[in-house]
Amino acid sequence: MDKLGLYTKFTxxxxxxxxxxxxxxxxxGGMEAVQGCDLYVVNLQDNDASSVWVTEIWSDPSAHxxxxxxxxxxxxxxxxxxxxxxxxxxxxxxxGGKGM
Amino acid sequence: MDKLGLYTKFTxxxxxxxxxxxxxxxxxGGMEAVQGCDLYVVNLQDNDASSVWVTEIWSDPSAHxxxxxxxxxxxxxxxxxxxxxxxxxxxxxxxGGKGM
Numbered sequence: 001m002d003k004l005g006l007y008t009k010f011t012x013x014x015x016x017x018x019x020x021x022x023x024x025x026x027x028x029g030g031m032e033a034v035q036g037c038d039l040y041v042v043n044l045q046d047n048d049a050s051s052v053w054v055t056e057i058w059s060d061p062s063a064h065x066x067x068x069x070x071x072x073x074x075x076x077x078x079x080x081x082x083x084x085x086x087x088x089x090x091x092x093x094x095x096g097g098k099g100m
Numbered sequence: 101m102d103k104l105g106l107y108t109k110f111t112x113x114x115x116x117x118x119x120x121x122x123x124x125x126x127x128x129g130g131m132e133a134v135q136g137c138d139l140y141v142v143n144l145q146d147n148d149a150s151s152v153w154v155t156e157i158w159s160d161p162s163a164h165x166x167x168x169x170x171x172x173x174x175x176x177x178x179x180x181x182x183x184x185x186x187x188x189x190x191x192x193x194x195x196g197g198k199g200m
Contacts, residue, residue, distance in 0.1 A: 028197035039199035043192035092143035097128035099139035
């Protein structure tokens, strides 16, 4: 089964970026126990006061899909939604490398 | 010291993507021994026959800078250059998460 990689860019409403990053770090904490989630890293973007990027690698696409229906994920999505002005996502096929 | 994150998109000339990905995987292999390189993952982009993305996390920006002058890196850059039509890079500040 192919792995799945995702870069997801969250654009926050003005003044909401740091709170959004906190919620995404909370989501990352929840991922520690999630099978199939190999990487879930929260990043700010250099020279951009409104963007937060999440880098994910999943052992397979179905593991990612399943994670979205976890109670914890649904609660965090609910809480983050009012902070988010837009979402863009780049879907990747991780081939290999260091740290995966 | 803050960590450094990078998403680098390499656009290959037509027919050159797979060879470019091979060279980047070779570069990733070389990173195994490089101190300060926490993550170096090579990805294809879904539904895009010309792009290769590299996801990097470095313990600090100077470790990344130093890696560019390694003989192995210089040789691979030299070999990859004729395959590359364009490079775009997103610079990130990794805050934390699973797998780093």
